[in-house]
Amino acid sequence: MNIKKSLRWLAILLSGMLVLLLAVAGVALYNSKLEVTPNGVHSRLYVPVSSMKYGKVSMLAGTGDNATLPGFLDGPVVRRAADGSWNAAWFCEDRTHQQQAADAQLVIDCGGKRSVYPIALALAPAPAPAANGGVLLMPERVAVLSDIEGNLPFLDGSLAKLGVTDAAGAWAYGKGHLVIVGDAVDRGRDVFAVLWRLYTLAQEAQRAGGGVHMLLGNHEQYILRGNTTRAHLEHVYALDQLGGPIAAFAADTMIGGWLRAQPVVLQMGTVLFTHGGISKATADSGLTVAQLNEAMRNYWSGTPSAKPALDAVLGQGGVTQYRGYLDEADGLASAEDVQHVLDRFGASTVVVGHTLVDKVTMLHGGRVIAVDVNTNDAADEALVFEGGKARVVPVLDRGLPPEQKARGQQRDFQFASASDWRALGRSAWRAVELARLPHPY
Numbered sequence: 001m002n003i004k005k006s007l008r009w010l011a012i013l014l015s016g017m018l019v020l021l022l023a024v025a026g027v028a029l030y031n032s033k034l035e036v037t038p039n040g041v042h043s044r045l046y047v048p049v050s051s052m053k054y055g056k057v058s059m060l061a062g063t064g065d066n067a068t069l070p071g072f073l074d075g076p077v078v079r080r081a082a083d084g085s086w087n088a089a090w091f092c093e094d095r096t097h098q099q100q101a102a103d104a105q106l107v108i109d110c111g112g113k114r115s116v117y118p119i120a121l122a123l124a125p126a127p128a129p130a131a132n133g134g135v136l137l138m139p140e141r142v143a144v145l146s147d148i149e150g151n152l153p154f155l156d157g158s159l160a161k162l163g164v165t166d167a168a169g170a171w172a173y174g175k176g177h178l179v180i181v182g183d184a185v186d187r188g189r190d191v192f193a194v195l196w197r198l199y200t201l202a203q204e205a206q207r208a209g210g211g212v213h214m215l216l217g218n219h220e221q222y223i224l225r226g227n228t229t230r231a232h233l234e235h236v237y238a239l240d241q242l243g244g245p246i247a248a249f250a251a252d253t254m255i256g257g258w259l260r261a262q263p264v265v266l267q268m269g270t271v272l273f274t275h276g277g278i279s280k281a282t283a284d285s286g287l288t289v290a291q292l293n294e295a296m297r298n299y300w301s302g303t304p305s306a307k308p309a310l311d312a313v314l315g316q317g318g319v320t321q322y323r324g325y326l327d328e329a330d331g332l333a334s335a336e337d338v339q340h341v342l343d344r345f346g347a348s349t350v351v352v353g354h355t356l357v358d359k360v361t362m363l364h365g366g367r368v369i370a371v372d373v374n375t376n377d378a379a380d381e382a383l384v385f386e387g388g389k390a391r392v393v394p395v396l397d398r399g400l401p402p403e404q405k406a407r408g409q410q411r412d413f414q415f416a417s418a419s420d421w422r423a424l425g426r427s428a429w430r431a432v433e434l435a436r437l438p439h440p441y
Contacts (some may be wrong), residue, residue, distance in 0.1 A: 090108060141175075141384070142177045146275075147354070177210055183216045184198065185219050195335075213262075327355055
């Protein structure tokens with residue numbers, strides 16, 4: 001009898017505590033502020049934690065207050081059918097559009113600008129940079145860019161200045177090759193525009209006898225797995241309108257399928273290219289360039305390789321995440337370590353992005369070249385190889401927004417509003433989905 005009475009009192013106590021917690025949470029939400037970007041996208045919820053302080057909670061689901069994004073086109077997400085027809089969906093300013101056809105081109109008018117996508121060309125066999133395992137002879141001319149991060153004006157301006165494209169944006173580099181050393185996506189909102197530009201150039205280059213090599217960085221790996229925590233808020237909003245990031249970059253889409261075919265390591269002659277770097281541990285795994293790329297493709301196909309290979313392409317010390325050439329936090333690589341890696345692959349140089357530098361930087365006597373100059377304060381320059389010799393050349397200013405972003409407008413969280421509760425619930429569920437993503441793979 002005493003036990004039953006104790007349990008009953010315990011249940012009453014726990015129920016009371018739950019009611020109290022709910023009451024406190026309700027009062028906190030009632031006094032919360034919702035931060036909204038100038039275009040109407042939810043960015044943060046400010047929850048009072050004391051009389052003077054607010055806790056910040058990121059809104060993760062791409063919700064908004066009737067958001068309108070002037071001039072912004074996201075997509076298109078194109079899926080092909082066996083009969084040669086295609087279905088496209090895209091977001092323009094404040095709504096989604098769809099088209100199903102078998103035309104040679106998809107023409108989109110959005111925000112006073114016309115964009116043309118050569119779908120017939122895209123439906124032809126796509127360039128397969130990994131078909132040779134990611135190893136090829138050093139071309140006569142190679143242009144190298146890194147960490148574009150959704151910055152279309154920088155990409156277009158730099159390609160034109162490097163002579164890779166002409167005034168109309170078409171391939172003009174002949175049998176030359178363009179290498180993007182990872183992280184073309186995230187942070188900037190023009191992610192699809194950047195990827196479509198590179199996809200189209202890859203096909204034009206192939207027809208001219210040249211090539212475009214879009215190496216996967218950690219941010220490409222993030223978006224293909226549905227992790228949008230580093231993405232631009234307005235891109236996340238548009239993705240939500242298009243069915244979410246998983247659907248927008250699915251394997252059956254033009255861009256999603258193409259990305260999954262890209263390598264994580266490229267070797268041209270005696271020069272290695274990879275986003276983060278190659279650690280001594282990765283070199284000692286015995287995996288070749290071809291095997292590293294195969295491990296990445298196997299992961300995307302749902303037939304993952306053994307753990308050592310997964311560690312090498314997705315792990316914290318893997319080729320897309322490693323920072324040991326420049327950052328002591330990863331255990332700074334010694335000159336002997338670097339030479340060991342190069343000897344293992346029969347290489348003389350490794351080119352990396354991922355870790356910010358103030359200018360294109362030669363380390364260890366030019367055996368490591370770091371090219372991630374993705375800040376407004378860094379030098380406006382890029383790396384090229386001419387006749388196998390490395391040279392630093394000027395490019396366009398990145399024109400990035402200020403490092404300290406202006407805060408959006410705040411409004412009261414509408415406690416009686418179903419739409420505000422829906423936005424909060426969707427953000428909470430998105431947090432659960434993100435927490436469920438496997439880490440590191």
